[in-house]
Amino acid sequence: MVAGEPVLGDARGERKGRPGTVQFVPPGEIHWRWNTGDTTVEVVGGYLGASSFENPGYRPLGERPPDV
DSSP states (O other): OOBOOOEEEETTEEEEOOTTOOOOOOTTOOOEEEOOSSSOOBOOOOOTTOSSSTTTTOOOOSSOOOOO
């Protein structure tokens, strides 16, 4: 996390992120980030072993997912 304070979520629940926060996501795990503030959220991400952005199956959701 480079800037902002989004809510980070995964199967373990939700927590507040801030600059310096790292969210490790194992392959195949559903996860999300929601900007609930007025500040732009900036993140740096990477996919180990993925040949493209689409290859790992990443797809943005338009609405908040149901509780996992």
